[in-house]
Amino acid sequence: MALRPEAVRDFSQDHRWLSINTATVRKQHGQDWPLLEILDACAARRIRAVSPWRDQVAVAGLAATAERLQTHGLTLSGYCRGGMFTYAAAAARQAARDDNRRALDEACMLKAPCLVLVVGGLPGALSGRAAHRDIAGARQQVSEGIAELLADARERGMPLAIEPLHPMYAADRSSINTLEQALDVCDVLDPARSGALGVAVDVYHVWWDPKLQQQIERAGPKRLLAFHVCDWLTPTTDLLNDRGMMGDGVIDIPRIRGWVEAQGYAGFSEVEIFSTHNWWQRDGCEVLDTCIERHRRWV
Amino acid sequence: MALRPEAVRDFSQDHRWLSINTATVRKQHGQDWPLLEILDACAARRIRAVSPWRDQVAVAGLAATAERLQTHGLTLSGYCRGGMFTYAAAAARQAARDDNRRALDEACMLKAPCLVLVVGGLPGALSGRAAHRDIAGARQQVSEGIAELLADARERGMPLAIEPLHPMYAADRSSINTLEQALDVCDVLDPARSGALGVAVDVYHVWWDPKLQQQIERAGPKRLLAFHVCDWLTPTTDLLNDRGMMGDGVIDIPRIRGWVEAQGYAGFSEVEIFSTHNWWQRDGCEVLDTCIERHRRWV
Numbered sequence: 001m002a003l004r005p006e007a008v009r010d011f012s013q014d015h016r017w018l019s020i021n022t023a024t025v026r027k028q029h030g031q032d033w034p035l036l037e038i039l040d041a042c043a044a045r046r047i048r049a050v051s052p053w054r055d056q057v058a059v060a061g062l063a064a065t066a067e068r069l070q071t072h073g074l075t076l077s078g079y080c081r082g083g084m085f086t087y088a089a090a091a092a093r094q095a096a097r098d099d100n101r102r103a104l105d106e107a108c109m110l111k112a113p114c115l116v117l118v119v120g121g122l123p124g125a126l127s128g129r130a131a132h133r134d135i136a137g138a139r140q141q142v143s144e145g146i147a148e149l150l151a152d153a154r155e156r157g158m159p160l161a162i163e164p165l166h167p168m169y170a171a172d173r174s175s176i177n178t179l180e181q182a183l184d185v186c187d188v189l190d191p192a193r194s195g196a197l198g199v200a201v202d203v204y205h206v207w208w209d210p211k212l213q214q215q216i217e218r219a220g221p222k223r224l225l226a227f228h229v230c231d232w233l234t235p236t237t238d239l240l241n242d243r244g245m246m247g248d249g250v251i252d253i254p255r256i257r258g259w260v261e262a263q264g265y266a267g268f269s270e271v272e273i274f275s276t277h278n279w280w281q282r283d284g285c286e287v288l289d290t291c292i293e294r295h296r297r298w299v
Numbered sequence: 300m301a302l303r304p305e306a307v308r309d310f311s312q313d314h315r316w317l318s319i320n321t322a323t324v325r326k327q328h329g330q331d332w333p334l335l336e337i338l339d340a341c342a343a344r345r346i347r348a349v350s351p352w353r354d355q356v357a358v359a360g361l362a363a364t365a366e367r368l369q370t371h372g373l374t375l376s377g378y379c380r381g382g383m384f385t386y387a388a389a390a391a392r393q394a395a396r397d398d399n400r401r402a403l404d405e406a407c408m409l410k411a412p413c414l415v416l417v418v419g420g421l422p423g424a425l426s427g428r429a430a431h432r433d434i435a436g437a438r439q440q441v442s443e444g445i446a447e448l449l450a451d452a453r454e455r456g457m458p459l460a461i462e463p464l465h466p467m468y469a470a471d472r473s474s475i476n477t478l479e480q481a482l483d484v485c486d487v488l489d490p491a492r493s494g495a496l497g498v499a500v501d502v503y504h505v506w507w508d509p510k511l512q513q514q515i516e517r518a519g520p521k522r523l524l525a526f527h528v529c530d531w532l533t534p535t536t537d538l539l540n541d542r543g544m545m546g547d548g549v550i551d552i553p554r555i556r557g558w559v560e561a562q563g564y565a566g567f568s569e570v571e572i573f574s575t576h577n578w579w580q581r582d583g584c585e586v587l588d589t590c591i592e593r594h595r596r597w598v
Contacts, residue, residue, distance in 0.1 A: 122533075166466060168466070168535070172533050177507055208470075209476075232470055234427050235427060252434070
């Protein structure tokens with residue numbers, strides 16, 4: 001079933017382009033796997049890149065994380081995450097601003113290639129109490145928030161990667177829901193397409209989109225800042241935490257990777273799986289080994 | 300919070316434009332509520348329209364359903380449903396063809412204004428075993444299937460309404476996932492925009508779409524064949540059967556209705572709620588009464 005256009009890099013022989021988003025192994029058997037141990041386990045498998053989450057870094061310590069990355073020669077494929085720009089009250093706006101500045105600083109300290117942005121949905125919806133129903137207004141706040149952060153990000157030389165989330169997260173997590181929409185924002189805020197603002201393409205969020213190939217071509221090499229993989233299961237039993245391991249679902253990952261690489265993308269393929277009832281119930285080393293095997297065969 | 304543009308019909312005084320999709324009250328307290336009793340209960344509340352599902356009609360009997368509709372002076376806002384055009388084997392293709400012809404006949408017999416189409420996803424995915432990962436191929440089969448059915452539908456004078464489903468159903472139920480995509484198919488198969496082929500706009504499926512207003516305007520009066528309402532809950536606990544009652548979620552229904560009516564849509568507002576753990580656990584009459592009240596206030 002897997003299509004491998006000529007242009008696509010051959011992943012079948014090794015895993016040099018594999019990155020592990022550390023949420024994939026964040027809580028095995030219900031217990032947090034400490035970030036520094038995750039880094040050790042990745043390095044032991046000659047995995048070359050990771051994408052850590054801020055809360056994991058906060059627990060491990062920023063300096064200790066940076067040091068361990070350096071010890072292992074591990075690089076980042078991205079830093080998760082900034083964003084959450086939408087607000088109902090001015091105080092929340094300021095808090096988000098401050099938090100995003102800290103995220104930028106951390107991303108710089110960890111030498112991330114980009115800070116990934118999950119932009120926020122309707123304020124309050126994530127805790128089940130949306131402050132309003134005005135998604136157009138939320139989108140306006142998102143654009144303003146990105147514009148502000150972009151000024152600081154440019155100063156630091158840290159690219160921002162807007163990650164469009166699947167439309168099923170429009171209410172509570174991200175009001176940017178298609179690659180086209182993300183690129184519309186990029187066009188407005190960085191018309192020169194400098195690379196300071198781009199997108200993170202996660203196949204889970206965009207695989208269904210009939211305009212996906214067209215919009216990947218529109219993005220072009222400078223704006224394709226990250227490529228995330230996992231799989232869409234049928235059935236999917238939970239909107240957030242039932243992502244599949246590559247090969248277990250219906251996404252034609254090699255085809256999408258072909259489109260991205262045809263634009264010149266030559267970075268890592270980052271595995272990001274949230275899986276309460278399957279992968280988070282297994283030994284973390286088993287999950288990493290599975291990622292390596294599936295990366296060779298199904299990505 | 301509700302916006303009521305000038306152009307929008309006033310629903311607050313009565314429920315003359317309310318229709319009940321009979322899936323909304325299909326299995327109260329875990330027991331099937333027979334269709335003919337549903338029709339009686341709707342008529343008793345001066346509800347003027349319904350949209351029945353084929354399986355409910357099959358159990359009640361087509362002739363008996365038609366007779367009961369006539370007795371009560373009930374009209375249809377649509378007939379649910381044809382479609383499921385995708386196939387892995389030729390036999391399945393022929394079976395879908397035959398079944399869609401029967402759906403057309405039934406729609407005519409029941410004097411439906413349109414046959415609603417849920418077009419199908421990857422063949423086999425609905426039962427958890429997708430035959431392949433080629434969603435572009437599935438979409439091609441969908442276009443061919445609609446084209447074929449459209450020829451018969453034109454002969455019978457029965458409009459076909461493509462219902463784009465939320466992208467979270469792309470794998471297993473519908474590979475048409477945005478209004479734009481549905482209209483692209485309409486443009487190709489009915490370039491004259493005759494009204495023989497149009498769309499059903501269900502707010503649950505399209506509310507998140509940043510291009511929604513633009514695409515409703517593109518559809519225009521002849522292609523807006525049905526308007527369905529319910530609400531998006533936060534959190535949503537099930538991908539299929541956790542739809543909310545209007546007013547309980549985050550969709551700005553009046554705003555979307557305003558866009559549809561600004562195009563000249565003057566038909567029913569059809570309530571379609573699948574709700575395993577809430578509305579299907581209540582007395583059917585209570586659900587109907589709630590639909591009436593919420594229709595006045597939140598639609």
